[in-house]
Amino acid sequence: MTTQATTLGYFDGDTPCTGTFYTPGSSAEALPLVLVCPAWDGLVQEVYDKAEKLSQEGYIAFVIDVLGEGKAMSDIADLQATMGPFIMDRGMLLRRLNAAVDTAKTIPGADITRIGVIGYCFGGLCALDLARSGNPDIRAAVSFHGALMANDLSDDTINTHILVLHGNDDPLVPPQQVSEFQQEMTRRQADWQLVSYGNTVHAFTRPGANMPEAGALYNASTDRRSWQAMRCFLAEVL
Numbered sequence: 001m002t003t004q005a006t007t008l009g010y011f012d013g014d015t016p017c018t019g020t021f022y023t024p025g026s027s028a029e030a031l032p033l034v035l036v037c038p039a040w041d042g043l044v045q046e047v048y049d050k051a052e053k054l055s056q057e058g059y060i061a062f063v064i065d066v067l068g069e070g071k072a073m074s075d076i077a078d079l080q081a082t083m084g085p086f087i088m089d090r091g092m093l094l095r096r097l098n099a100a101v102d103t104a105k106t107i108p109g110a111d112i113t114r115i116g117v118i119g120y121c122f123g124g125l126c127a128l129d130l131a132r133s134g135n136p137d138i139r140a141a142v143s144f145h146g147a148l149m150a151n152d153l154s155d156d157t158i159n160t161h162i163l164v165l166h167g168n169d170d171p172l173v174p175p176q177q178v179s180e181f182q183q184e185m186t187r188r189q190a191d192w193q194l195v196s197y198g199n200t201v202h203a204f205t206r207p208g209a210n211m212p213e214a215g216a217l218y219n220a221s222t223d224r225r226s227w228q229a230m231r232c233f234l235a236e237v238l
Contacts, residue, residue: 012099018070021062022055030111037123041073064100090151116140131160148181158190165226167200171215
């Protein structure tokens with residue numbers, strides 16, 4: 001299936017952001033819309049490739065600019081400086097995400113009653129924070145090897161359907177964090193699923209990940225299985 005990529009600029013306050021949405025071949029009906037949250041390194045080619053692949057499944061896929069100003073990072077030494085401000089101020093992160101949601105609702109051909117969000121690594125945390133926020137526009141959230149720590153912005157019931165795709169041996173998301181996440185989801189009465197993949201560490205969907213000493217390593221079979229799990233989940237809830 002052919003897809004068309006369209007750049008869509010927007011603002012979070014005074015911060016300019018650069019989004020790109022992928023639309024599958026012509027459709028007479030409005031299509032479900034899925035926001036795609038990048039990993040810590042922002043708007044690198046990999047996230048566009050994932051969005052294009054998702055669009056080929058029949059969704060409008062909107063790559064959002066969480067870092068702002070169209071940034072793409074390349075040096076792992078910049079990870080903490082890049083993510084740190086958002087991790088420390090989850091309210092700021094949520095405002096950035098909601099700016100993208102508001103913009104997504106203007107995309108031509110999108111069914112704004114069927115909006116989901118997926119994310120990778122830091123982007124997984126972003127997807128879960130949108131679910132936690134109670135934003136009524138978000139029906140589904142999927143986290144791939146994302147951080148699971150809660151924020152203190154809300155403890156209300158979660159109405160978003162949630163799927164977490166997690167590497168069982170991920171040292172960056174230890175068992176205690178997984179357990180606390182499960183308790184949070186249960187307490188907040190969410191419809192949630194967590195799939196834990198054996199012999200799998202962090203960054204399992206990222207072909208360039210090759211830092212086993214840091215617990216980050218691509219896993220082709222888990223990449224394939226987790227994508228299929230996402231496809232089934234989105235088909236059900238969107």
